Amino acid sequence: MLQSFKHLFTCNLVLSRSFSGYVSRMRYLMRLKEDDEAYREALKSGKVLLYHKLSPLLRKTSSGVYKLASLKTSDLEQILEKVGKDKHFVNESFLLGCTDKGEPQFSLEVGDLDRSALEKECRGMFVDLRKAFFMIPGPESPLAAKGQALLRWHQTNCFCSATGQPTVRNQSGSFRVCHSSGITYYPKMAPVVIVLVSDGSRCLLARQAMFPAGMYSALSGFCDMGESVEEALHREVAEEVGLEVENLQYSGSQHWPFPQSSFMLACHATVNPDKTQVNIDKAELEDARWFTYEEITEALQNPPRDPRREPPVFWVPPSYAIANQLIQEWANQQQLSRKLHRLK
Numbered sequence: 088m089l090q091s092f093k094h095l096f097t098c099n100l101v102l103s104r105s106f107s108g109y110v111s112r113m114r115y116l117m118r119l120k121e122d123d124e125a126y127r128e129a130l131k132s133g134k135v136l137l138y139h140k141l142s143p144l145l146r147k148t149s150s151g152v153y154k155l156a157s158l159k160t161s162d163l164e165q166i167l168e169k170v171g172k173d174k175h176f177v178n179e180s181f182l183l184g185c186t187d188k189g190e191p192q193f194s195l196e197v198g199d200l201d202r203s204a205l206e207k208e209c210r211g212m213f214v215d216l217r218k219a220f221f222m223i224p225g226p227e228s229p230l231a232a233k234g235q236a237l238l239r240w241h242q243t244n245c246f247c248s249a250t251g252q253p254t255v256r257n258q259s260g261s262f263r264v265c266h267s268s269g270i271t272y273y274p275k276m277a278p279v280v281i282v283l284v285s286d287g288s289r290c291l292l293a294r295q296a297m298f299p300a301g302m303y304s305a306l307s308g309f310c311d312m313g314e315s316v317e318e319a320l321h322r323e324v325a326e327e328v329g330l331e332v333e334n335l336q337y338s339g340s341q342h343w344p345f346p347q348s349s350f351m352l353a354c355h356a357t358v359n360p361d362k363t364q365v366n367i368d369k370a371e372l373e374d375a376r377w378f379t380y381e382e383i384t385e386a387l388q389n390p391p392r393d394p395r396r397e398p399p400v401f402w403v404p405p406s407y408a409i410a411n412q413l414i415q416e417w418a419n420q421q422q423l424s425r426k427l428h429r430l431k
């Protein structure tokens with residue numbers, strides 16, 4: 088039996104060489120999730136992202152730009168020994184993905200170790216993820232988010248909700264199992280709808296009291312059990328600002344690591360321009376306002392560098408957030424319709 092499985096894997100490997108780079112990488116990751124031996128081999132030659140109490144390690148490059156620090160496993164083993172930890176702790180890492188070149192990537196939580204000693208040895212610093220989104224290059228943000236989300240999910244799913252017994256991770260971290268109940272737990276995301284409402288010439292943005300000063304975003308809300316995306320969107324807008332939306336248009340989706348991993352489903356919608364009076368649910372929102380095209384373009388063109396230090400009067404979420412994508416799309420659409428209007 089074992090022989091035939093091995094044969095199958097070999098066939099898969101040979102086959103994968105004829106696939107495109109993307110398919111080969113996905114098949115490789117699939118194998119690492121299931122095959123502990125292959126996982127251990129990959130870990131030896133891969134790179135690990137470190138998190139200290141869920142804050143990722145960043146490094147400043149010679150050009151002054153901050154990037155996610157990914158450490159070679161062999162270097163990390165040495166660093167661990169220098170800060171008084173067994174090098175085999177590296178085996179606690181979780182599989183994140185692989186680079187375009189097929190180099191496997193992992194994440195490891197080192198929150199029990201001395202933060203400043205680690206920062207010194209790694210020549211980097213641990214930065215709160217929300218702040219890191221303003222510092223690292225955009226393409227690195229999804230990886231930083233996934234690394235944190237996976238670590239948090241494992242930290243908060245150590246026990247079976249049916250038996251109260253400990254759950255045990257598989258080697259790659261793609262699931263946890265309770266051997267007492269037999270239940271397998273997979274990492275979860277909560278579906279959230281996010282919608283940019285327009286009245287044709289203005290768009291509606293809102294802020295919660297907990298947002299950083301001056302930041303306004305698109306309306307959002309968790310889907311209720313049994314709801315469709317459309318139902319959740321209609322309900323959330325009605326609940327939060329007392330408006331009825333129409334013409335829903337899907338824009339895109341995004342994994343968002345907060346508060347406990349959300350799956351953002353983003354749409355545009357319109358309201359009747361004669362019915363734009365907002366009636367804010369003050370329990371949910373501190374404010375909701377209609378913004379003009381000029382206000383929006385100003386906010387998009389001048390994003391704050393460090394909004395926690397010098398918050399502008401009005402600003403929108405950073406470019407990595409899907410709210411920013413919605414706002415950008417709306418501004419592009421407005422620009423186009425203004426051009427067409429002038430041509431008429």
Ligand SMILES: NC(=O)C1=CN([C@@H]2O[C@H](COP(=O)(O)OP(=O)(O)OC[C@H]3O[C@@H](n4cnc5c(N)ncnc54)[C@H](O)[C@@H]3O)[C@@H](O)[C@H]2O)C=CC1
Binds near residue numbers: 277281308346349
């Ligand atoms: N990536 C992006 O561009 C954006 C992401 N978001 C994310 O969407 C999330 C949801 O948006 P909100 O307007 O705050 O949602 P919301 O309008 O549904 O209000 C949040 C409240 O819903 C309740 N709730 C229901 N189901 C919940 C669940 N599964 N997890 C946590 N709370 C739940 C809680 O009482 C919570 O206080 C935010 O936490 C934020 O992380 C929000 C805006 C932009």
Ligand SMILES: [Mg+2]
Binds near residue numbers: 306307308327371
């Ligand atoms: Mg909301």
